[in-house]
Amino acid sequence: MSSFTIGLGVLGGVVLAGVVGWNAWTTRRLTPRQAETVERTEPVEAPPPQEPVLDDGALMATVPPLPVPERRPGLDALVDALAPIAVEAPIPGEAAIAALPATRRAGSKPFAIEGLNESTNHWETPHAGERYVAFQAGVQLANRLGALNEIEFSEFVMKTQAFADAINGLAEFPEMLHEVGRARELDQFAGGHDAQLGFTLRARQAAWSPGYVHQNASRLGFVSGAIPGRMVLPASQPGHPPILVLTFDTQAALAEDPTQAAIREVTLSLDVPQVHRAEQPFLRMRDAAMALAEGMDGVITDDNGQVIRPEALDVIGADLERLYDMLESRDLAAGSSLARRLFS
CATH class of the missing domain: 3.30.1400.10 (ZipA, C-terminal FtsZ-binding domain)
Structure with missing residues (x-):
């Protein structure tokens, strides 16, 4: 066999090895990285819920107490248009629940009715087994869908009035243009600080x-x-x-x-x-x-x-x-x- 033939054979081997190596590198590069398989010889206790344990110090596992004072949840004059509903005598929770509207929205805005609990003197969503000496209805002034408009306010009035009629109560509504104006101002603030x-x-x-x-x-x-x-x-x-x-x-x-x-x-x-x-x-x-x-x-x-x-x-x-x-x-x-x- 001539040296030329041997040289061709060697060259062919090198090229073949290069092609195989290239294909292997390309395949590895295109294959998605996989999760590492970790073998455990004994059970590992899971971290407590809501307290993620983070390694490498990337994030601190212990979160400081939250010092921000929390306003009372539920309806609030800061973000809701409110309508008080007076009653002549305490209303059982069952009667209030039966009178609640089928939906909890007025247009795109959340709508809610709360009762003043006779025994705790706290505003809450009506519950069976409780008695309520007053009620209030509220519709949210703004959310990320925009400000409360006149049509949504009118729907709020109709739903509130229907509830008041069902429990023989007297509803008092705020002035629509004033509340719509408040809604626009709140929406403008929210839009600029979101x-x-x-x-x-x-x-x-x-x-x-x-x-x-x-x-x-x-x-x-x-x-x-x-x-x-x-x-x-x-x-x-x-x-x-x-x-x-x-x-x-x-x-x-x-x-x-x-x-x-x-x-x-x-x-x-x-x-x-x-x-x-x-x-x-x-x-x-x-x-x-x-x-x-x-x-x-x-x-x-x-x-x-x-x-x-x-x-x-x-x-x-x-x-x-x-x-x-x-x-x-x-x-x-x-x-x-x-x-x-x-x-x-």
Whole structure:
């Protein structure tokens, strides 16, 4: 065999090895990153609910007590148009419940009726077995769908009057134009002080599988939400909205073979007025985004795909502090029951 033939054989082997290596590298690059399999030899106690345990110090597991004073939940003249309903004698809760309207909305605005409990002297939604010496109806002045309008106010009046007639009560209504004017002013304030932040985490190279996203987010305290492709960082107070929400492609989450579902981006969002300031939500959002970017080989961008620099995050944080101050100055502190109602 000539040296030329041997050389061709060697060259062919090198080329073949190169092709095989290239195919292997390409296949690995295109295969979504998978969650690591962790073998456990003994049961591990789960962390207490609502107190996520976070590793690597990315987020603090212990959340400080919430010092924001909570106004009484329920109807409030600050965000509701109210109509008192007088009665001649105490009304049983069963009778009040039977007289309640079928729906709890007037147009796009929440509508409610409360009774003054004879024994506790507290306003509450009517309950069976209780007696009520007075009632009040209320309709919310504004929400994220806009301000209360004349048509919605008229529906509020009709529903309230029907309830009053059913219990033989006397309703007294506020002046419509005054309440509509209050609604517009409140809506204008809310529109100028609403904030919903979002960061997009994009994969630098290999895509992620749903399991890989879940594993990395779980290390930061996120838990699965009720909707596929959604994870949440729970609030420290049970029943409160989540601090942060992480979302990714629903179809990928529902794929028959999740290991082959490719996710190239996830979104981390914060609904500012819904979360107490004391939860330090933006700090935790920033730390979570940075931890996920480092752990998943991703980059933090805005909705337009522009990379967000650390100095830009500092500016956003300073702006949020001013927003918190403005909300508190109007007795609408972020995370309070009234703020959660107004910004919904």
